[in-house]
Amino acid sequence: MRAEDWDERYAERQQWSAEPNALIAELLVGLPPGDAVDLAAGEGRHALWLSGLGWGVTAVDFSDVGLVRGRAQPGADRVTWVTADVTTWWARPASLDLVLVAYLHLPEAETTALLTRAVGWLRPGGRLLVLGHDVENITAGVGGPQEPTILHSVDRLAPVAALLDVERLEQVRRQTPAGTALDTLLWGRRPGPDTGSRR
Numbered sequence: 001m002r003a004e005d006w007d008e009r010y011a012e013r014q015q016w017s018a019e020p021n022a023l024i025a026e027l028l029v030g031l032p033p034g035d036a037v038d039l040a041a042g043e044g045r046h047a048l049w050l051s052g053l054g055w056g057v058t059a060v061d062f063s064d065v066g067l068v069r070g071r072a073q074p075g076a077d078r079v080t081w082v083t084a085d086v087t088t089w090w091a092r093p094a095s096l097d098l099v100l101v102a103y104l105h106l107p108e109a110e111t112t113a114l115l116t117r118a119v120g121w122l123r124p125g126g127r128l129l130v131l132g133h134d135v136e137n138i139t140a141g142v143g144g145p146q147e148p149t150i151l152h153s154v155d156r157l158a159p160v161a162a163l164l165d166v167e168r169l170e171q172v173r174r175q176t177p178a179g180t181a182l183d184t185l186l187w188g189r190r191p192g193p194d195t196g197s198r199r
């Protein structure tokens, strides 16, 4: 989908719950705050939640309408909101403690290229968290995009996982009102000594 299509969706109504995804919250809640980027942040539910925990967060999305909704929320002034295409946006090398990519679905080659660049933005010991719809969700899950070429799988994320010390790379189940959805999770750290260089 193009930025205009997402703008239209966001203009219709709020798309996502204001709450963070439960698995993302579980993985991140106990970490010491640092510098984070939320790529394809949408309405900013994760950026706002992280910022409330003391993280310095940059929220990037190409839908200005989605970001405007996030900017209207309490605490939004603590987040840096950037309207940009994530496939061309970049952060300084080794400047981040966390890159979060939740439910961003691009063609496989673009996903691999983006996530490979994102690993380079992490400080040694910094974390990459990717969560999105698994390709098997189309046949064995509920909801989500129905275009198989843009969905995740353990195999498709394996080249990026190879750049990390992986804690989890697996298909995970997510309960929704409509039934059980299947997601793929990649959760790992950039190798190297943790420099403790958080803000």
Ligand SMILES: C[S@@+](CC[C@H](N)C(=O)[O-])C[C@H]1O[C@@H](n2cnc3c(N)ncnc32)[C@H](O)[C@@H]1O
Residues within 6 Å of the ligand: 001, 003, 006, 016, 039, 040, 041, 042, 043, 044, 045, 046, 060, 061, 062, 063, 066, 084, 085, 086, 087, 101, 102, 103, 104, 105
């Ligand atoms: C399903 S929403 C997820 C939003 C958010 N991560 C969340 O979990 O609530 C997907 C988001 O990806 C954004 N997006 C898709 N392709 C993008 C691109 N090339 N550059 C920037 N944002 C993009 C859309 O605008 C949309 O906000």
